[in-house]
Amino acid sequence: MSSVTGKNIRLSVFGESHGEAIGCVIDGLPSGVKLDFDRIYADMARRAPGRDKTSTPRLEKDIPHILSGMLGDKTTGAPLAMVIENTNTKSGDYDNIMTVPRPSHSDYPAYVKFGGNNDIRGGGHFSARLTAPLVFAGAVAKQILETKGVTVGAHIKQIGSVSDTPFDKNGVTKEQLLDLSSKSFSVIDPDAEDKMRGEIEKYRLDLDSVGGIIECAAVGLPVGAGGNIFDTVEGRLSQILFGIPAVKGVEFGLGFDFAKSNAKAVNDCYEVVDGKVALKSNNNGGVLGGMTSGAPLVLSVAIKPTPSIAAPQDSVNLQTMENTTLEIKGRHDPCILPRAVPVVESAVALGILDILSE
Amino acid sequence: MSSVTGKNIRLSVFGESHGEAIGCVIDGLPSGVKLDFDRIYADMARRAPGRDKTSTPRLEKDIPHILSGMLGDKTTGAPLAMVIENTNTKSGDYDNIMTVPRPSHSDYPAYVKFGGNNDIRGGGHFSARLTAPLVFAGAVAKQILETKGVTVGAHIKQIGSVSDTPFDKNGVTKEQLLDLSSKSFSVIDPDAEDKMRGEIEKYRLDLDSVGGIIECAAVGLPVGAGGNIFDTVEGRLSQILFGIPAVKGVEFGLGFDFAKSNAKAVNDCYEVVDGKVALKSNNNGGVLGGMTSGAPLVLSVAIKPTPSIAAPQDSVNLQTMENTTLEIKGRHDPCILPRAVPVVESAVALGILDILSE
């Protein structure tokens, strides 16, 4: 199992939900880049739980502590290490016997993989809490990308039966992305937030949860970044995106809607605009032959309903090997989408920075 | 740009559509594995063009020539190198000036990336012809996987408006997968082939092309293979799957259908069956927390309509920077799906073998 990724910008993520701390090491960053930590904390706050009814009321004080790689407000070029202390740790509390795995969670395969030695408290290393260092790293990547003229942003495209206005694939702008990135509930259509909150509340009251889709875009990319076969922009971003818990699908441009499409309708033709080559449409989501086309990068990720729900569920007791009913205590997000927006932005920003760093 | 992939089983693919040859080197294979080359050729024939009206009538004699790594019919453990000669090469014919890029192809970004030096004849290294070595490598991987009890197979789930019966995610069997892998037009519903051929013919007559979805499954996987964060089964397979030209989306289990789902309906609960842990459903497509769950692996890939169509399209002349109309000569697949089935199987088989080799 590897929690390390990246070819040029290497991210190593560590920590367990109820261990001492979580954190990350980012290796390969350029030196001399000024970082605005308030903006980094803002992204981390967007991911943090407890802001409103749509997310879990647990209180986490996720204050990233920088250990290395910075001198004053600039990167030194050495590995940037960051730690967030866990405040929910009770020392000596090693009651760690997996009895009843939560359905649709990592519990059961992790139990088999690690022979019962993994830390199961709060999901251990598989906890969604591990997305906090990912957001930290992504927020750093976003600021470095800005020095290259690249902006990344995302919004909630769908929750259950409620949809937001999708990106105009060929017209998305830097301003729109920055605006979305500044929101705690990122939607394009101003009416979508209330409808989506209503949808979430409906499932919450039913002790249930609901899934959705997050759409992410990036503008300012050069033409020809990435490569074909095993080095495609799509493949490299997906490898990171599927590292976000609950992500079960990734598509670029029209994605699965290509299935019912014909080339005459969806081919992205060219035209000369201001003496430059431009695409007349962007159904390919900014990637052609695995390389950036110059049009905005547009992708969507499918996120499953939070598997932790309050309603009783069928499971098995792994010690007695008998059927049983599981009731998960505590309160969990009835919908992870609002908090997952900065996580998706981060994964995309990290992947793009890695691609542009060669 | 990298045409090398894999951590434990490393595949290096080379070749250009109109160059001397295409081929691959597979590094890290176990020694002493008996390979049945007739079955490898059969998979390559499933991918090869020219079998019927649904595919391009060009004649390719894709005979793989083994250069190393085999002694008699067994692997030696040294790199397995394979070459397929290109028969459409005209030596000395280096007229290689990119003038009008084909819409939705790699042409334009490749022109920018390689400064006009890449071989553009037939798409060069970006040609779908490069999937031939991928199918070779995948066919080898499938036979090695069989020694581990793992079987991979795929079918055309959808072409345009026509759908095949999808896999029963929790009930797909080895026999079903082997049967699908033996077909040249892989569908589950016997009626689907004619309907799909009709759909393709409709677009062909209109000088157009159509997209679709291929669904792939694998059975016999152990529990706990893969890992979380940056080592998920989903991420590792996607990185390879997006290397297949025209693939624009990858989803596992319900994938994008999770967006409108609630946990009560889609969580995969557990039960004890014959003294073992079993899943009562498999909406997660055999992957939980990035690891195999023991249920069949089930994934789908979205494939866009072949961008090369006979109808005239808007493009630009890169030499004069003027708008122009492009008419692509020759005949092309009005639908790539039937030939892409063994390619998807191969990508999945390679990815699984790499994951199981650690």
Added chain:
Amino acid sequence: MSSVTGKNIRLSVFGESHGEAIGCVIDGLPSGVKLDFDRIYADMARRAPGRDKTSTPRLEKDIPHILSGMLGDKTTGAPLAMVIENTNTKSGDYDNIMTVPRPSHSDYPAYVKFGGNNDIRGGGHFSARLTAPLVFAGAVAKQILETKGVTVGAHIKQIGSVSDTPFDKNGVTKEQLLDLSSKSFSVIDPDAEDKMRGEIEKYRLDLDSVGGIIECAAVGLPVGAGGNIFDTVEGRLSQILFGIPAVKGVEFGLGFDFAKSNAKAVNDCYEVVDGKVALKSNNNGGVLGGMTSGAPLVLSVAIKPTPSIAAPQDSVNLQTMENTTLEIKGRHDPCILPRAVPVVESAVALGILDILSE
């Protein structure tokens, strides 16, 4: 620049000499391995400065703080993260202008590489202090290797004009290695320590420093680990060994003495001993064709004299670009060899564990 290494066991090292902290993340460790931290601390103490006149009198309290990857005294299989706080940090003290680079140090190339943004205080990320996390990781690796029957140990083979008895290449034992690993001044010949200390003292009094050779061995290795061409045991270990500051040469078995040798004298012939294949000699240092031969692994590393000496040296002022004389303040090791023994052991242990983990 990368501070990440390893294929199966990935080590990411971070920190700067005068930053907040140094540490490491070890990714890919097996789960359920019991670790004795007293033994880990003992190895770290062997590396730590300030024990006697042969090393710098600076006081470092290098207490490793475990952040993740352990539950009680066992590994969980998740990344093992460790942090050591720097106590010599003065917050706000960012006077970081490189004026006069120390001869034979990283100062000048680092200044050029990082455009003056790297943390130069104490050498920053290039400080030998970064070997502390390496020793931590190596001490963990040594304990995991013990569960596989492999033991690693090293001694000071030479300092200046004084030599220790070299390993009997075909007769080195586990007991000998464990004994050497328990010493703070590791030599085989009991008389060597005093002579070497005398040699060091001679250079110290002359405001000078002296180099030497460390010889390292490992026993209990299986036959056939490693591989040829780009995966040799020699190449993989060297890549890590050259990461130790001041290491300028690595040789296996007779190494550079092979240059004046003939095959009749140095070929390692075979014989049957107790029904098994044995080597009659081990001039190849336990590696044949890049793979372990079953004989003890024996290698030597050359270490240059500590470049930081009290005597004045010629250098340049990088701000004014004028010649100048540099006098390095503070006190430094007149010979790094005694402290470098556990560092070499650690690099070898890490490399072997990575090789055996596939």
Added chain:
Amino acid sequence: MSSVTGKNIRLSVFGESHGEAIGCVIDGLPSGVKLDFDRIYADMARRAPGRDKTSTPRLEKDIPHILSGMLGDKTTGAPLAMVIENTNTKSGDYDNIMTVPRPSHSDYPAYVKFGGNNDIRGGGHFSARLTAPLVFAGAVAKQILETKGVTVGAHIKQIGSVSDTPFDKNGVTKEQLLDLSSKSFSVIDPDAEDKMRGEIEKYRLDLDSVGGIIECAAVGLPVGAGGNIFDTVEGRLSQILFGIPAVKGVEFGLGFDFAKSNAKAVNDCYEVVDGKVALKSNNNGGVLGGMTSGAPLVLSVAIKPTPSIAAPQDSVNLQTMENTTLEIKGRHDPCILPRAVPVVESAVALGILDILSE
């Protein structure tokens, strides 16, 4: 086992001594670089056997056949694949039972590693013949390095008791390196060739072989290439250099002579020359803190005596597990050094190109 190396320029080597062919794929090359194949063939001829009494009289026609990655005389940026047919293959001759392993060869560990399935004819994938594709790749790398102002060259520093004049570490020039690279017996001192040939002949007549040292240098490198800890110039080059059969040691600058040196004598001080920083000496061989210092890169590799000698040697019969005497038939190089010079140059050129490609 991996025959793939490199981070940015990835080389995959394949083939077995008596298989169909040997060759390589170089992935990640820049596009549009004009290659002079006559110069590539010249380097390959320097490595090829049969030129005179110092090398084996076997006739090999090592004509590299380019399969992809070139268009006319320029690189396309796609993988550059090359094949050399083996002419000594007898089809159907699969008599492959390892009975008596050759001392100091890969035979025995390979037998254990591959369970007897590896191709043992001529050493299989472990044959020194596999250095032919390495020289091809290195010759390509050398031409690309020239476009960056970097020149690589090597000479025989020592054979048995005979030494050549070593490089003036701080004064080696491009012209000297080009001159050495053009020779079939590369020495600096014009008298050294005859003496070395005499030394070799002495051992040849005694049915024996002799080892030696090759010294390699590179000039024109920028300051600050490479990096510290696990990314040092020394470590990256060593990882490739140890892939050359018979290499048992690698040292940079003074290397093992540092052991008896003191800092006052060997520290490389700085001075301003023509307004630029210059080193007054180059005992570190052009690498400081793992990075290039701007001075010439100077390294040496130790090469053991060719283990294949005509004299009878002790070995064991692996089938009967009895002691036996082995007499190796055929004729072999009594000294590999003259042919190994271009191989060392190639390994260094490839490593430098990989380092400079980031």
